[in-house]
Amino acid sequence: MTITQLYYVLAVAEHKNFTLAAEKCFVTQPTLSMQIQKLEDELKIQIFDRTKKPIQLTEIGEKIVNQAKNIVNEAGRITDIVEQQKGYIGGEFKIGIIPTVMPTLLPMFLGNFIKKYPKVNLIIEEHTTEEIIKRLKNGHLDCAIAATPLEEENLKEIVLYYEPFVAYIPEGNSSSEKTEIEISDLDIENILLLQDGHCFRDGILNLCKNNKYLNENHFQIESGSFETLIKLADEGLGTTLLPYLHTLDLNEKNKSKLKHFKNPKPAREVSLIYPKNELKIHIIDALRAVISGVVRGAIAFSDVEIISPKKQA
Template structure:
């Protein structure tokens, strides 16, 4: 049994296809198939049910994959230890980013980071908070950028910035631009992101801080802020946006924005990683680069952090 064979098994388990898995691990499909067959022969069990389309793990195969993932992750940590001791900033680094942060923050820092640390191979994936937590725990990503605090003892959090919520409502375009109070929000008129977005949970938690919303009816849910803005423009309600999402709005649409009174409700955005993570030199580098670009765009401090954790 070899580490390479276990990596091939993990690839097939992930992609449920021998050809695609071979492409991802940069070997020919016959080579990958032969090595997995050798492992199955050695163990005298069947890891994959090849009669199914797509390929499925057998019950024993599921247990083997869980253990293989641990073994492969631990073997990779040997090189991480060496890199950390040498202060080497390079190699592959897998990072997850929540959907409501990806389109605004990533363009701000990615080019700077790549130029400053060309030896780091970033692998960036858009993931929900729940998926990020699972991926950090099973070692399939090294770090993530997400709304915090998550109240998870296994995860460390480094705060990057505080991002206030901003009301978007075209009805405010013709009104005096006084600041709004949280209790002035009409929960019945809020347009929300669909389930799975932690920003939706933050908005719901914000409303629950001031009123009982158990019996409130929310009109519409959507998968993107762009759609919510268009719905609001059609007079179907109001929505809340993270501050960075307001920066690229046209001057006309910015007339529809209204800020909250201090302390403004806000989300805390952090760089997070498993407490056993060893690639701390890359995490330090990411934190420094992001901090350098974000301070010029967002500098709010008098805020009230709203939890991203869903309250059932």
Template sequence: MTITQLQYVLAVAEYKNFTLAAEKSFVTQPTLSMQVQKLEDELDILLFDRSKKPITITDVGEKIVAQAKNIVNEAARIKDIVEQEKGFIGGDYVLGIIPTIMPTLLPMFLKNFIHKYPKVNLIIKEQNTESLIQNIEDGHIDAAIAATPLEVDFITERPLYYEPFVGYVPKDHRLGKSNQITPDDLDIEDILLLQDGHCFREGILNLCKAPKIGSEHFSLQSGSFETLINLSNEGLGMTLLPYLNTLELDDVKKKNLKYFKDPSPAREVSLIYHKKELKVQITEALRDVITGIVRGAIAFQDVKIISPLNK
């Protein structure tokens, strides 16, 4: 029995297809099939029922797969220990980021990080929170940046910063003459939101204490804050933006920003990863770079955290 064989077994268990598992493992299909067969012969059991499409895992195979995950992770941890001992910070590191954070945060820290840690091959993927959680569990990404709290048993959450909400209110809106706004000023009927599936949307719905949103005139499914701003300028309502998204608005649009009275509602943004963390030294380096940069960009201190879990 080898670590490589167990890795191949995990790939087949995930993709339910030998050809796809081989492709994802960067080996030929005959090579992968032969190694899985050798392991089955050694254990004198069948791990997979090949007569079904897609392939299914046998009852004993399920138990072996669960144990294989532990063994493969622990083997990777040995490499981590050695690299930490040598002070080496490098290698592949897959980082997921949710769409409402990626456009503003990534340009702030990426250049600084790759300059400081040139031996790290940072692979960045934009995914929604649900996908990030699943990929952390499956071991496809090393860490992610998402709005928290998530309260997932196997995930560690380490806050990076607290980002206030800012109102974008055109001058002819009912709140257009207000110097500051409060959550009580908000009416869910005239707030433009991102499409379903965005945690930022859910945070705003909870902020407004509204279980649903609808309009008798139109239905909006957009993942773009820019679209929401443009529609607001057309008189179709106001919207709420994450603070970092307001920094690069032009002077005309900045005149439409309305800040909340303290404590400002805000979202918690965290670095999340599996509790059986690997590549600890890279995770710590990433966290240090991001917090060092963002701390200076967000001057707000008195905030009230709003998240999809707040009710």
């Protein structure tokens, strides 16, 4: 039994196809198939049911894959241990970021991080919170930036900042003349939301549910971007809520339509998330320091009420 054989098994288990798994592993399909067959012969069991399309794990195969994940991940951490001991901050580092954070936060810290740590090869991927959790647990990401708390047993969270919700209310709305608003001031039946799958959307739903003003069926229009929601609001189709950092790049005309909430301001908690057994802590600490340094000047709210990003029944 070898680490390479287990790596090939994990690839087939993920892609459910020998040819595709071989491509992802940069080997020929016969080579990958032969190594997996050798492992099955050694163990005297079948890991995969090849009669099904797509290929499925057998019952014992599922148990082997779960253990193989631990073995392959731990083997890969030997290099991390050596690099950490040497104080070397470099190598490949995969980070996932949720869509509602990526466009505002990434430009703020990426340039600074690359200049300070040029030996780190950052691989940045945009994923939903659900996909981020899955990839962190499968070892496909080293860390992530997402709204928290997620309450995942095997993941650790380091808070980066608190980002308030800001209402975008066009002229003519009953609350458009107010300096500060409360949740009760929102026209709940006409709020425009991001599409399902965005945790910011779930945060808004939770915010309104917590205040007992919401029947989710009141929401009629959903979109994939804040820019579209703003344009729809300007067309008189409703109001929307935006994350604070997104409001900084609006033009002056649109900024005049923003309404902040009274204290404690409803906000989302944005954190670095990583597996508890992650050994690339030296890179995570470097990332946290850089992000905290650039965000501190743009956002500094303390009197906030954290709204959960998780769907609530």
